[in-house]
Amino acid sequence: MKILGYGEDFLTLWAITKRPNEILSQLKDKTDPEKCTVIYRPSFGRRGGLRRSEFGEFDAIIVTPEKAYLVESKWDGSSASFPNNVLALENVQIRRHEIFRWYYENWKQEDWKEFVRKHAQEFKEKFGKNIASEGSLLSKNLMTVLKEMRGRKLVDVLLFLHRREPPKIQTTFRVVTIKYEPTDREYIELK
Numbered sequence: 001m002k003i004l005g006y007g008e009d010f011l012t013l014w015a016i017t018k019r020p021n022e023i024l025s026q027l028k029d030k031t032d033p034e035k036c037t038v039i040y041r042p043s044f045g046r047r048g049g050l051r052r053s054e055f056g057e058f059d060a061i062i063v064t065p066e067k068a069y070l071v072e073s074k075w076d077g078s079s080a081s082f083p084n085n086v087l088a089l090e091n092v093q094i095r096r097h098e099i100f101r102w103y104y105e106n107w108k109q110e111d112w113k114e115f116v117r118k119h120a121q122e123f124k125e126k127f128g129k130n131i132a133s134e135g136s137l138l139s140k141n142l143m144t145v146l147k148e149m150r151g152r153k154l155v156d157v158l159l160f161l162h163r164r165e166p167p168k169i170q171t172t173f174r175v176v177t178i179k180y181e182p183t184d185r186e187y188i189e190l191k
Contacts, residue, residue, distance in 0.1 A: 003190040004183070011161040012059045012073040013040065014190055015178045023062070026176045027157070031064040038062050042145050044100070045138050053130040053138055055099045056092065059159065061145065068149040070097055072173070075161040077186065082167040089158065089171055097156050097173075099127055103142055104154060112139050 005014070015023065020033035039061040045054020059073035072093050102123070107115055113134040123131040132139040156173040160166055161180055169175050183189045 004187045005190060006187050008073050008075045008078060008161070009041070009059070010190075011075050011180060011188065012071070012159065014180065014188055015073075015159060015161060016040070016060050016062065016071075017190070019178050020062075022178060023159070023176050024064075027069065027155070027174060029064055029067065031066075036062055036064050037148060039145055039148065042141065044096075044141060053132045053136070055129070056096045058096070058100075061149065062157075063149055063152060066152060067155050068152040069155045069157045069174075070100065071157045071159050072097075073159045073161065076163055076166070085167040087160065087167045087169045087171075089173070095127075099129070101154055102126065104146060104149065107142070107146055109147070109150070112143065 005011075016038050020036065020038075024031055024033065024036075039058075041057050041059060042061060043057040046056065058070055060071040062069040062071060072089060074087060074089075106119055112132075116131050116134055120131045123129065132142055158169065158171050158173040158175050160169060160175065160177045162177060163180060163182070166177050180188055
């Protein structure tokens with residue numbers, strides 16, 4: 001089967017499935033990709049969603065035996081320009097990492113109802129949002145992902161996918177750059 005795709009999401013899927021060694025190498029992680037778990041586009045609601053507890057989705061989370069890499073992807077074909085040839089993450093993307101890290105550090109695998117009772121006020125004061133309510137799809141997604149990552153060190157990663165020379169990248173995240181070559185105009189093939 002021939003699979004063609006276009007854009008940031010498809011390029012992210014291509015990179016994590018076809019270039020995992022290159023990604024891990026740039027992160028200075030010697031883990032065999034066969035020992036990794038990749039959570040592709042885990043959703044924690046829409047970042048501008050109607051529910052005041054939602055905070056968007058990562059492009060991927062790569063889980064190794066020791067680390068969990070929280071991946072934000074950017075590509076050189078996006079309509080967003082890089083002012084003065086400088087790429088910087090948006091505040092909403094940085095905030096997503098902060099919120100997720102808070103959940104990771106504070107949820108001790110207790111009952112979600114008890115977790116909400118203990119932490120709702122702190123969360124509201126810190127982020128100006130509601131904590132994910134018990135039984136919600138968001139709380140279920142969080143518990144699944146958090147369990148998969150338990151005990152790992154979190155690392156924030158910016159994955160930049162490019163055809164030409166990348167712009168200057170301004171971030172505190174670890175940066176991974178992967179070059180791609182379209183097979184037909186702007187599309188690449190997942191093979």
